Amino acid sequence: MNGVNRAILIFRSKEGLVDAALRRWLNAARDALKSREFFSAALSGGNTPAPLYARLAVERDFPWHNTHIFQVDERFVPYDHDENNYHFINTSLLRHVPISPKNIHPILTFEPSPQASADRYEQDLTSFCKSFRMRVPRIDLVILGIGEDGHTASLFPDTPALSEKQRFAVAVTPADPSKKERITLTLPVLNNAVHVLVMALGKNKAGAVREVVENDQSTLPASLVKPEKGSLTFLLDEDAGSLLSDKKRFISR
Numbered sequence: 001m002n003g004v005n006r007a008i009l010i011f012r013s014k015e016g017l018v019d020a021a022l023r024r025w026l027n028a029a030r031d032a033l034k035s036r037e038f039f040s041a042a043l044s045g046g047n048t049p050a051p052l053y054a055r056l057a058v059e060r061d062f063p064w065h066n067t068h069i070f071q072v073d074e075r076f077v078p079y080d081h082d083e084n085n086y087h088f089i090n091t092s093l094l095r096h097v098p099i100s101p102k103n104i105h106p107i108l109t110f111e112p113s114p115q116a117s118a119d120r121y122e123q124d125l126t127s128f129c130k131s132f133r134m135r136v137p138r139i140d141l142v143i144l145g146i147g148e149d150g151h152t153a154s155l156f157p158d159t160p161a162l163s164e165k166q167r168f169a170v171a172v173t174p175a176d177p178s179k180k181e182r183i184t185l186t187l188p189v190l191n192n193a194v195h196v197l198v199m200a201l202g203k204n205k206a207g208a209v210r211e212v213v214e215n216d217q218s219t220l221p222a223s224l225v226k227p228e229k230g231s232l233t234f235l236l237d238e239d240a241g242s243l244l245s246d247k248k249r250f251i252s253r
């Protein structure tokens, strides 16, 4: 993968994987705070990052006052719905730490439509850029998961969101009508990040992981995440890494 500083790590235990994610979070924050007054992270929903959020929730000494938290994506469901990512992120992490509410950037779903929610999130991201003199948000650490179909964030295969070049956030209608409408950060934002972590657990992810890691020509959404001015790290358990041809090389000790 040209131009991207990429690492792949396979862990024998889930604890090892979560430790590694936590270390990367702490290092990304330390590095960001050396050069400016804040650290920013964008968080995914899904099951995989839950143990990381639980570990962060007890990091009392972390510089939460200087931290901005964004969402990677959201389902267009009310806050109290069990599929609402902000509800999950808030209850598992944010409400336990001393972060200022003005530094939390949720995707709000009480707007009349997914498009209106995306527009509101776009405005929030734009004012963040203005405050800190950025053209495109440069988020220090983006935590992503991956779906069996190769989706990441709410970027699904063969959807118009994948070709978005200007906007920071868009509304997405998944092809599968049983899936909720969504709002997602776009590739221009994900690819402008300083560090991107892709966490994947389980055999059901192995095929998508292999395609994304080994096929340079892949057009799966997760393959389009290429932070060229940053780093891309895959943190995998043995099942998720089980189809990689060179898997022994990636085992982390």
Ligand code: 6PG
Pocket: 044, 045, 046, 047, 048, 049, 072, 073, 074, 085, 144, 145, 146, 147, 151, 152, 153, 154
């Ligand atoms: C979401 C995510 C989505 C997720 C993957 C993996 O909110 O659902 O944005 O992209 O990261 O679907 O989900 P799991 O971690 O639950 O396997």
